[in-house]
Amino acid sequence: MVVREGHTLLFQRRNEPNAGLWGFPGGHVELGETALAAAARELLEETGVTATPRGYLTNLDIVARSADGTIAHHYLLAAVVCDYVSGTPVADDDAMDAAWVPVEAALAGDRPMSENVGKVLRLVLG
Template sequence: MIKFPSNAKAPARPVLAASVAVFRDGKVLLATRTKPPADQLWSLPGGKVEAGETLEEAALRELDEEVGIKARIIGFNRHVEIFGRDSAGAVTHHFVVASFVGEWLSGEPTTGPEAGAVMWADPLRLGGLATTRELGDVLRRAHALFGEAGGAA
């Protein structure tokens, strides 16, 4: 369960974000989040879309900023909605994340202010990793899409 700060101001509308499942040698890049929501959970690198950039541009920018990886987008995977409510039922956070599938081009993953740990993982075998709620489904779909596009997943 994702914990949400109880003192957060209720959002006026959902926040648009983008992420990318990057594949390299059959593995997918995962990172732990360092901020709520999803603090300390394994997820895909990603973040908020800035005004004037496309969803794909945002996904690639966030990938580079968070973990130092360059990739190319292969296609759209699915969207994920992340929201929370306080004890009174008021919405505290609402994110809509456009999730893409990508192929690694260059760079080695590094940690930073938004990625506490990084690893290349088997997309179909996450074991007992503490992950964001829908990561397993996102990765199964991403793995299939990468394979259909001719990738070596």
Template sequence: MRPIPGVGAVVLREHDGRSEVLLVRRARAPLAGTWSLPGGAIELGETVAEACVREVCEETGLEVAVVEPIETFDIILRDAGGAVQYHYLIVDMLCAAQGGELRAGEDASEAVWASTEGVLERGEFALTERACTVIRRAMQRSVGLG
């Protein structure tokens, strides 16, 4: 048993005068039914950036370019007795959308562009505080990237 290395993608855009972030609803355990940033496990031989691009495409149908890492952290989920059920080491990456057509794909039951104001100020989509913090950091870094 070892931690599973994974990636998360913070894909931001400006659309109709509002800031939006790409979100997916998880279709599989763990966290099935919850909203999160797109991402998943890194495959053997893949770089973090390659895994990020692949996961976003698989889950949302969108093509992205990785800009830079935002944060690295652990997600450790335990059962009622305290035994570790899942341990992920996640690298969240700031990404820019490059093309494709938005649709839910592998491991996602839905994919949407969500208002960052709704997500961060009104709690829409019920993201974790960590996900909201990562989105805020990505927004700060994306200023001036075009």
């Protein structure tokens, strides 16, 4: 996640899970890639923004269940704080849209958000 000049970089997911919802860019770690390197790569692929990973902020267990109660998927998300380097947000890869969103607007849920966006954003703001 990137926070810069009172704004946070968010993108709107094209694919499930959470298609149509806004959240922080991210994705899968490639074989042999560190999670920090993956965060920078996914950020660039999804938004066109280059940033330098500063470190881990938190981890989130995301467990979704089917209607019958069985586990549909379980993700361990590593929230990585990154420092902005360059670029203007442009939706790419599996993003429908990407934008610098005012922090206050993101915290207020001014658009449909993925679960935990506010929680993670509050952590980075201290």
